[in-house]
Amino acid sequence: MKFEQYKTLGFTNWCIENRTAIYIFTFIITLGGLLVYNNLPKEQFPDIKVPQIYINTIYFGTAPADIENTINKPIEKQLKSISGVKRIKSNALQDVSVILVEFNPDVQVSDALQRVRDAIDKSKRDLPQKLDSGPTAQDVNFSEFPIMNINMAGNFSLNQLKDYAEDLQDAIEAMPEISRVDIVGALKREVQINVDLPRMQSSGLAFYDIQQAVQGENINVSGGELNVDGVRRTLRVKGEFSEVETLRNLQIRTATGATVRLGDVADVQDSFEEQQDFSRLDKKTVVSLNVIKRSGANLISASDKIEETIAKYKADRFPQGLDIKITADQSERTRAELHDLVNTVVLGFIFVVLVLMFFMGVRDSIFVGLSVPLSAFVAFVCMPVVGPIVGTAFTLNTIVLFAFLLGLGLVVDDAIVVIENSHRLFNQHKDWDIKNAVKAAAGEVFVPVMSGTLTTIAPFFPLLFWPGIVGEFMKFLPLMLILTLFASLFVAYVINPVFAVTFMKRHDENGHEAVDTSFDSLKRPLIIMAVLAGIGYVIDRGIGNLMIFFIILYVFNHYVLTPKIIVPFQEGLLPRLKNGYRKLISWILHGWRPVWAVVSMFILLIGTFMLMGVVQPKVIFFPSGDPDYVYVYNVMPIGTDARVTDSVTKVIEKRVFKVLEDEKAMNIVNSVIANVGKNAGDPFNPDRAATPHKSKVTVAFVKSEDRDGRSTEEILGKVRVAMQGIPGTEISVERESSGPPTGKAISIELSGEDFNTLQTLEKTVRKGISQAGIEGIDQLKSDLVTNKPEIVININKEKAQREGISAQQIAFAIRTALFGTEISKFRDAKDEYPIMIRLKQNDRSKIEQLLSLNIVYRDMNLGGQLRQVPISSVADISYSTTFSQINRKNQERLVTVSSDVVPGFNANQINQQIQQVIDQMEVPNGYTVRLGGEQEDQQESAIFLMTALGVAVLLIYLILATQFNSVIKPLIIFVTILLSFIGVLLGFMITGKTFSVIMSGVGIIALAGIVVKNGILLIEFIDELRGRGTPLREAIIEGGGIRLTPVLLTASAAVLGLIPLAFGLTVDFVSLFRDFKPNVMVGGASAVFWNILAWTIIYGLTFSTVLTLVIVPCLYWINERIRMKWFGKKDPALAMKREPEPEAV
Structure with missing residues (x-):
């Protein structure tokens, strides 16, 4: 042409x-x-922004059942009418309401937040009038998580450590990458008015009188402006307390007109609030700063800036002897994984170029x-x-x-x-x-x-x-x-x-390609590269060494690689491979052999699925390797004092250290951190409220390459066993998430309205699982706790109304006595602190003292006279037990039975056995029992991936039908997809590798688009040859022979590009050329996470490529023979060449 x-x-x-x-x-x-x-901001995983809104409400002194009825239900009633809501979950705890609203993925986070806020506004008319906090709505941002702990210790008081921590907190929070910094383990200053109840009542005073007196004296008010000699001066009335002694000497007027000194009825002191959080590093008390990164910010940059700031403060502002240690630095793992993946990309690129050299020169x-x-x-x-x-x-x-x-x-x-x-x-x-x-x-x-x-x-x-x-x-x-x-x-x-x-x-x-092996052809390139190498050494030794490597590689290619290896491959092995392939296709395109080849392929497909049902390879949701962190979560009964929680946490720490010492694993442990009260929960939980009944012990291991081959998974199992037998608490041992945050591996959800029925169902589920003898379940735990002790103050409405006392007044008095109330602020040169009033420790620990509290009110029937009525005259008490929390999901009460999986067992196999137990249960009408948690996310993802595969196949078919203007040829090409399925399943069964729902699913979908290229290359060229007049049989044979090279080339390039990741092979190229230390490593965190996807593609593409070269020509031949025999249509090639066609099969 x-x-x-x-x-x-x-x-x-x-x-x-x-x-x-x-x-x-x-x-x-x-x-x-x-x-x-x-x-680009650098992170280990991408920002996760999902339309989930978290609603928090605090109402002190309120039981979970009352939280459910007075807060959760009214808010849920308005939320369920919002469009786009996928599910609503709520938790009613002591004093706290937590509601999580999840929207459909097509709803923008900002729209979801506004819709929830509008619903909250509508519900406020049905909520209690004087809530302590909230309801407040905020979006759930999984990207804002702790990136490091900064631990401060030394021969200093906790108050001094807190001052140093606050200085560092201010500097770090000023960084644009940082959202906030939480201080854990520090004391919080406050001015305390601890009232002696007998003295206060004998003086005729009440909390109200003290509050009014303090607020009336502790003021700083502007009085306007005064013109003095032509100058306008502002007037300011300054009455704020400057010293605690002044507050202690405050005179309070009683109802009789007498005055009482505040210090005579209360212990007034400049002190600290009762410590609600504790922090320890390797069993030593520290003040910790938990640094929370802003969404989308550069993790590595933030870490570098923080380290620079700490170094500067230690040199210029902090005293000698102040020890500062950074632990749980997420940037270390991110640096390592990004570094390994970049080197893996480079190594894969080298492999791709090498295979290209052999086929293309x-x-x-x-x-x-x-x-x-x-x-x-x-x-x-x-x-x-x-x-x-x-x-x-x-x-x-x-x-x-x-x-x-x-x-x-x-x-x-x-x-x-x-x-x-x-x-x-x-x-x-x-x-x-x-x-x-x-x-x-x-x-x-x-x-x-x-x-x-x-x-x-x-x-x-x-x-x-x-x-x-x-x-x-x-x-x-x-x-x-x-x-x-x-x-x-x-x-x-x-x-x-x-x-x-x-x-x-x-x-x-x-x-x-013409190759000139003379030395003269090398002179000019070598001189240029030598000059570049010299310049490179001036800039950086690594660049110079890299140029020297290129010089060696250029000479090696000139004399060895091309003339001795590549040319013999292209002239010898490759032609023989093509000729052998032509002979194979020539032999198979005879008689019924094409039919038997296709039938054999379908038998292999069916046999593979049957074999998979017998072998049943292990299936997981997301892949995970040895953990870098082990978390021991401790949950005490709600209401437990932080000091009690801390004492149990010390027992946990002791057992953790014993495991590490017994296993001789201290050399692979970087730190052991204990947090009590704050930052003691799941880092992905949006609830940041103080939780004095919770604690967390974090074991941080050194980098995987420094562990001397020790398995941290085994240590996790040993720690889990060691945590058994601690009474009065609920302990779970978990690892860091290797993917997006999901629920428990084993989670059984029971929903309905009546708690008695749910309690019966929960016992039935536990019994059924126990009788089934299912192995691998660590410890089944239920979130239904009905034995939380409770003291109920029963108000006699008739007596209270007769006295003119409301339930709200009684509740306020009790709450002030127990929790305390902030009645004003105390300011000094640096900051301001709350002035808190409540009963002395001894008085507030006795129920009799609380009942003797006087309610002060003005009796208008007696001309506005102030009266004091003890609570005991209008109320009595009763002892009972109640729920520790009430959970709801989509307006139904929910009980969850969950457990971790013992290391070495597969969660999916365990859940399958649990599902069999559930299927055999008799569940009452209106109640449901089903698997939730990770299993729910896994099922949702599996359904989506199957749908996505179907959509992908339809899109590919549309493209191919448009290209070939044919209905049948795209179906012939689709056989390559079936062949890839066979390759994937056989590969996993033969090698015994674990199948991942997410990674293997994505790999199979990706294969659908990759493997069809092989079929396209073959059929397209066969059609082209036939269009030129080549007979059918010769066109198939010759087309396959000519297209063998690009088919093998593209498949080999794709496979070899993934080989480094599949084996976890990394080479540190910077260290190699700078210090001649390649630091070759096999394995690593990135390989554990991604190698399943890599092997999925390698298995499917390799198997499909080999069989595609045989099956696609056979199907093309069969299709043409059927078309000619049954429809009488002649081969288009006959219009150009009158050569006899092979007999139809």
């Missing part, structure tokens, strides 16, 4: 004619990509290989533009980097086709110059290249709509792959043609 007969692309032609502009553009893209990469492989970094740079430059469009903020995290790693073998596909076709036309048409060859080549393959790119992208498109927390966590994978693959298409048609025009050379007479 003449050049004029080829269709060319206008924009590619323009790029070729304006190469200088394209080179400048490429430089700008490279520079811009590097700048964006360097400036060194020069062409460089053209193609450059498409990898250039596609990445284009994608990086597009991130700031695409982010606002899709409603997300990009960060550099493990998900984004893995997307690039997964795309290593995919982004080269477009460049391979364009460069290979350019080379073919350039060597085929000796009278063409390189410009015409590249223009014609790019135009000729544009449609199949575009089609191939779209079919690869299609499976990832439905993943963008993944709902829930898991979807928010994983969505960056499809988003980055789509962006990178489109970038590769851009590079293939804008930049690669320009490179080809500039550097491509014709083959020699043997059809291979």
